[in-house]
Amino acid sequence: MTNKIFHPYTTFSALKNTLPNMVRGEGIYLFDDAGNRYVDIVSSWWACALGHGHPKVVKAIQEQAAVLQHSITGSLTHPNVLALAERLAALMPTPERHSVFASDGCSAVEAAIKIAIQYWYNVGQPEKTWVIGMDQGYHGDSMGALGAGFVDGFHKPFEHAVSHPAKLPFPIDGDFEPGRKVIEAHRGKLAAVIVEPLCLGSAGMKIYPADYLKELADCCAENDVLLIIDEVAMGFGRTGKRFAFNHAGIDPDMVCLGKGLTAGYMPLSACVVKDKLYHTFTDEGEKDCTFYHGNTYAGHPIGCAAALAALDIYEAEGTVERGAEMAKKMKQWMQPMADLECVKELRFLGMIGVVELKPETKPLIPKIKQSLFEQGYLFRPLGTMFYLMPPLVISDDELKAAVYALQQTIEDFCE
Ligand SMILES: Cc1ncc(COP(=O)(O)O)c(C=O)c1O
Structure with a gap:
């Protein structure tokens, strides 16, 4: 099918590839029409605090x-x-x-x-x-x-x-x-x-x-x-x-x-x-x-x-309190990234975890994003900065895996 959408915040370069066509959401995951599963690491533009498909x-x-x-x-x-x-x-x-x-x-x-x-x-x-x-x-x-x-x-x-x-x-x-x-x-x-x-x-x-x-x-x-x-x-x-x-x-x-x-x-x-x-x-x-x-x-x-x-x-469900507890763990799990040569700084505020890379990594950002996508993670970097802003209902294991995938991928491309 042709794509007649005038997309928000989407470069024409990105449109050279067929965009993923999301057909279903469940918990922290989105699924495309080919059955691929992606972690919605930015909570669908920061909105989906409870993840997708909450029955209530x-x-x-x-x-x-x-x-x-x-x-x-x-x-x-x-x-x-x-x-x-x-x-x-x-x-x-x-x-x-x-x-x-x-x-x-x-x-x-x-x-x-x-x-x-x-x-x-x-x-x-x-x-x-x-x-x-x-x-x-x-x-x-x-x-x-x-x-x-x-x-x-x-x-x-x-x-x-x-x-x-x-x-x-x-x-x-x-x-x-x-x-x-x-x-x-x-x-x-x-x-x-x-x-x-x-x-x-x-x-x-x-x-x-x-x-x-x-x-x-x-x-x-x-x-x-x-x-x-x-x-x-x-x-x-x-x-x-x-x-x-x-x-x-x-x-x-x-x-x-x-x-x-x-x-x-x-x-x-x-x-x-x-x-x-x-x-x-x-x-x-x-x-x-x-x-x-x-x-x-x-x-x-x-x-x-x-x-x-x-x-x-x-x-x-005590979502806010749970998020506050989870935030401490996210910070702890992300901390080792501060030692990477290519990292300019880490920033944290509650369930927002930011890895800002040094300016010279700019040409690598699309490649890191694409690799993470292929691993099933929907990151949306801003400049040279990757951030996690997942649904507040994310589990320990899911969050740890996302942090690990980000660190590994940054290391693969930049170190
Ligand atoms: C702080 C802030 N205010 C307002 C808006 C606009 O909200 P909407 O995109 O729902 O119009 C946004 C969107 O990201 C935002 O981050």
Whole structure:
């Protein structure tokens, strides 16, 4: 069959080969149409925390599809979306919150950006319109998200089409002071700051300390700037706590959730908004401050059913706690790679394990990736960096084998 797909994040060089055609998933594995089995070592773009085919999520989806497959949330509710909004509020440090629902991480971010801007309009400070992020931060691929998160390696063609008036520098040694200067200099214009908590994923798993987040939250509060934490990639246990911002003990104004919200089973996302902001979106004052923003599939009943099932499993199976324990083992098993001549550094954050190779290995990266693929591992290197971000349900043996395969393959090609 010809391939008429305009693929995301896929080079034309990669299309010279026939792409694997995945037909089934089970646990940490994907199976192609030739019966080959692959370890989904990046959790299908960081989403599938519970692996594939978890019977409880599958059942929840099937049952909901048979009862009510769609009903909008504009002026209507349905039981699943009511329950999910309640659950998400209860997961936050302070539960006085309402959730805007959307279908993917990017649209949750887009909602957060617009809520921040409209909040200041609602309270009579319409000049506060800037939403800025961290240098090389990533918040999705919509034009709004590119204004706050911009990865040079991906987004160059759009450089002149989006405005990013300022950026927080990536913290060197966790130093917040350069970031403070940016916020203080622009406080009159700043509606919000948005950051990926603890780890800039798409920029190459660049990790920074939790103390930075605490200082950022305090600085935003002191300068009348809202703080949006984008937990789309890190949320639901990836970093060893439920949310990455929990490491810093902060209570962000808005929290964006996606991917792990349904454990990757359905497209659903949310922006969980503090009531202090929510209550300004009223049409009962002098001006109409209704939030005229929404997506057709916002709060989709089947998506919400998948999310409720995933949240139940995270709790019942102690997924977050298990992931935190597993992370210690992954670090221990990966540590010997630090001694390889070709390795620049290892980085760890919860169930993220990174091996960054030295720049001179660049021509070898596609070969290492291909060899791992042939051994049944679906790695997606970023630059000269290989990372493990497996489903949190991976077993000791499966994880150890993946680490070993990566080390052996790097040694075969580089040492
Ligand atoms: C931190 C972060 N925010 C937002 C997004 C966008 O999510 P989606 O691809 O579901 O639109 C991503 C995707 O990788 C992400 O890593």
